[in-house]
Amino acid sequence: MSRVDRSYSKYESIRTYEDRGKMKWNPFATAELASAHREYHSDFIFEEPGFSLEEDEIKTMLSFAKSLRLxxxxxxxxxxxxxxxxxxxxxxxxxxxxxxxxxKEDGHYQEIAFKSITRVSDDQYFEDYLNQ
Structure with a gap:
């Protein structure tokens, strides 16, 4: 097996590169690899995350609701x-x-962390804001 002279390159990685016969198989592997990727990813359902509020927006809305007892x-x-x-x-x-x-409506109390809240709504003030 003859070695290709790559002494012209200023990069050591190019000068010392050795193919070992693998490069000739790349064109054949590409189609099979792409097909395998398509099959693998077709099994998954990628869902976009739903609408979510920022923590500052949540705090502002809840502060407003608290002050008016909405x-x-x-x-x-x-x-x-x-x-x-x-x-x-x-x-x-x-x-x-x-x-x-x-x-809650049944009279019981519940603690809810800000980081877990994804949506806040009421009948009068917040509904239009959420549907934008």
């Missing part, structure tokens, strides 16, 4: 599930930056 609906993420709850924002959790305390 009944609101909150969609939040809990253990890979999206859950919905309705009620009135009563107060902030111990640390204001963590979340809210919501009085």
């Amino acid at each position: 009944p609101i609906a909150i969609e939040y993420q809990a253990e890979k599930q999206k859950l919905n709850v309705s009620g009135i924002v009563i107060d902030w959790m111990e640390d204001y930056h963590l979340g809210i305390i919501l009085q």
Whole structure:
């Protein structure tokens, strides 16, 4: 097997490159590899993430709802599930930056972390904002 002279290159990696006979198979592998990729990716369903609010927007909306004691609906993420709850924002959790305390329609209280909230809506103020 003769070696190709690559001493002209200023890069050591090009000068010391050794094919070992693999390069000749590249054109054949390309079609098979592309086909395998198509098959592999056809098994997956890629879903775009839904509409999600920024934490600052959530805090502003909840602060507004708390000040007016508005009944609101909150969609939040809990253990890979999206859950919905309705009620009135009563107060902030111990640390204001963590979340809210919501009085649900049945009278029970629930703490909800800001980072888990994905949607806030009510009948009057927030609905138009969310549908933009």
